Amino acid sequence: MMRWNSIRTKFIVIESVFFIAVVGGAALLFILFGKDYYINCDRRKMNKAFSELYKINLKKLEKNNTRMISKYEDDGFRFVVATNDYYGVIDVIYSTIQGHSNEKIRNGNYRVMEHNLHMGKFSREPEANYNNNHNIDLYGIIKQGGRDYYIYIYEYTSQLKNELEYSEKFLILILIVLILVGGVLIFFLTDKITKPIKKIDIVANKISQMDFSEQIQEDKYFGEIGSLSKSINRMSEQMQRYINDLENYNYILLEENCNMTEMTEMRRNFVSNMSHELKTPLAIISSQVEIIMEMDDKVDKEYYFNSILEETDKMSRMVSEMLEVSFVENSLNHMEMEEINITEITKKLLLKYEAVFLQKQIHCGTDIEKDCFVMGNGRYLEKAINNYLLNAYEHTKNGSEIKVKLYTKDSEIILSVYNEGSKIEDKDMDKIWLNYYQQSKCKKFNANQKNVGLGLYIVKSIIDQHHGICNVENKEKGVEFNIRLKKLNL
Known part of the structure; x- marks a missing residue:
């Protein structure tokens, strides 16, 4: 269900308004001015046709000079060409309709030409006009070889009216189709936009909590x-x-x-x-x-x-x-000791870090032995193991590997955390367990510092109070930290 204030609804409304404004506006302009535009174009074309008749020998028009006229006739123009014979009588020498040889057509054209000549419509500088009979016509006179030739060019616009009506209906159909198709496209497009935004909203709320x-x-x-x-x-x-x-x-x-x-x-x-x-x-x-x-x-x-x-x-x-x-350096308090299953603590922390490792595409390999028990404090041992895992994560690049092992060797429980990355210099091997080693105590911390250097210090402090041992060792492609605790035999 879409909400009125949602991005998807607003996109669909905007798309609909846009298509209605563009296509609807075009249709309105076509309805108001389309007919006038087509009529003016045909008027200019008719004037041009008349001007080109000057280039034709009108005396021989009947026989072999109709090519130029034919291209205009194909566009719907009709021509009647007449002149005065030797007795001063109007003689039609060419007509578009069914050829000029038909006697009935000749008589009809004769009456039209004679009537318009009598009305004084013919001019030596004519202009095509749109008349009340819904026709476009032109009455012109061309003088060649000492004779006047009367040119009558006309076009019926009834067909144009039908074409304009069809065009208007077609534009309305296009508008409807565009709104429907555009609405569907916008629906799916906004879905791709709103899904990640909703995901961001969920994660942001979790972060705030x-x-x-x-x-x-x-x-x-x-x-x-x-x-x-x-x-x-x-x-x-x-x-x-x-x-x-x-x-x-x-x-x-x-x-x-x-x-x-x-x-x-x-x-x-x-x-x-x-x-x-x-x-x-x-x-x-x-x-x-x-x-x-x-x-x-x-x-x-x-x-x-x-x-x-x-x-x-x-x-x-x-x-x-x-x-x-x-922070004030001090010894840890005496802790209450009990039987602790290191295996359960380690598995629980690995599950917690699973999503974090995926974030950097880190492959975490594990080899966890079942039921490894020690005498200790579960809360503090969990803190120590957590700091090892966090330290490995922060020093492992994207796509690299972390390996976590928990196993029994002789009378000891050994937890090792290996990560691919830069090795530790020999001179720093003993210093990494010191608090604030990352930076001198006399300097202030800067905004780009990842942590304050207490993680490994806390690990060593906890393990020392459990009478265990912390070690670090450079490997071929990285560094391995381990914890050794006395095994509890049940």
């Missing part, structure tokens, strides 16, 4: 919609990284062993301020996406695209600066 699981397929037919889809996907990816960074920092803040009132107040203010500050740019982005979807071509899309990117960059700087001020 912090659900980044779905991506928009970029439209190949409409550049503006494809550009909008690309911008929203990029915004979703950036916001997801920001949320992960927030979760990492919240984890550190929540688990730090500090009983001082100032630290507790700082943590509370951090969460409150972050939520408040992110609310405004998220609301702006959501409203601008809705404006683009509703207004379509009536707004400057490039302006709104730039505005959306500006708001996301603003959030990036905001998050980075607030986290830099809020």
